[in-house]
Amino acid sequence: MNKWITGALIAGALVSGQAFSQAMAQESQDAIRLGIDVPYEPFVVRNAEGDLEGFEIDLGNELCTRANLECSWVEQGWDGIIPGLLARKYDAILSSMAITPERERQVLFSLPYYNTPSVWITARDRDIDIDDKASLEGLSVGVQRGTIRDVYVTQEYGDVLDIHRYGSSQDVVNDLKSGRLDLTFEDFPIANDAIDFRQDDSPYKQLGDSIKTPTSIFGEGAAMAFRQRDKALAAKFDKAICEVYADGTFDELMEKYFDYDLSVRPSEQDCAE
């Protein structure tokens, strides 16, 4: 007799619980909260009036409009940003989070929306062709130890270039300027701040194109993160990301905040219905 009652109670609890969580999900999809770590210039900062602004705020609001969702922002320190998502403090993370296999075990990622490129830099008067591997024999290149740039250079150029590995990117820049290094392969935003290489008369110059591939080394880029089960919500944002890329809104926003290209255009396959 007792068993019957217990069974019925458990069944009842399960059914109502399911209905309840469905209702919750229904409601929370109309009004969702986005978690973000503030500040990270120029992606997000708090301005003098106390409002959040920046590239990711503009982009996030744009994506929400397109997905027909009412979005609000929740501030969360980086260390607790995934636990906060799993604990339902917010429904998605939009905070320059790079896609990694470790994180993929815990959260569901949208399509990537940006990835910062890496660049080859050398002195302006040097005549180096980075694509002609034979001509690079014996040249020295500086990278920060253990970074994806280190991995790329080691894998692609380890047999020809003399690779110097430094503890900090500051040291790399120092030795490029001192003349110990012929080349450096650096993260674009870091190089942009530390080395004068973008004007016609600046002492350094970029070699070849900015590099974001292969994704096996450079990663796919930064993406929104959701709880594993919220597949429908993630799909809405995937669609919105495809849209902002397709109609040029992304480029407008990017030009507003950056003077270099950090777009990762989704493939047609990714955007197919």
Add this chain to the structure above:
Amino acid sequence: MEQLNGWFTDLLSDNTIFTANTLGFYWGGFVTTVQLVFLSLVIGMILAVPLAIGRGSKRRWIKLPIYAYTYVFRGTPLLIQLYLVYYGVVFFEGIQDSIFWVVFKQAFFPALIAFTLNTAAYTTEIFHGAIKNTAKGEIEAARAYGMSRKLMMRRIILPSAFRRALPAYGNEVIFMLHASAVASVVTIMDLTGAAYYVYARFYAPFDAFIFVALIYLCLTFGIMFVFRKLEKRLLAHLRPRGA
């Protein structure tokens, strides 16, 4: 035995870190560390002998500069000295165009200079202490034979001082080996540099650093063994009789 063998094979079959490639890195690092430490110790010792004699001189213009040198190099961290020699020299205007650039362009020579100056400072003080502590009786005996100061230094004081300095110098050699770990901050691929690389590449701090710690341990053991033998031979006259 077979069991042990099987266990060992199992252990190594899952191992993705210690491949021929990374072991090559460690070997390269081993060679660099030994070269760097050996060269700086040899050059440092050659410098230290005249400096130690000068350090005990009665003339102030000889004594004081040497004292200032050892004071500065023993009073500041080796890492700072290395940074100054490596990154500091490039602030001299036009060094890139001078003949010195051949030496300073690579990381090896700035590191060798910093290490040599450092160990020479310590060795000078060790030798100076030993010279100062030479038994009065030995000196008086030498004088009684009518030896000049030079001859006395060569025949009596230095040989006796070196023997007595041996244990302290052995420690300095081991300290120098351990201190050489800072070389990796100026991009030298020494043992620690190789360990850093493996660590950064595989995110495996324990494997990378425990392995390198074992190599340092073996090197230290080798140095201790050599000095133990040397002490036994050269300090035989100081051992209590019958022991």
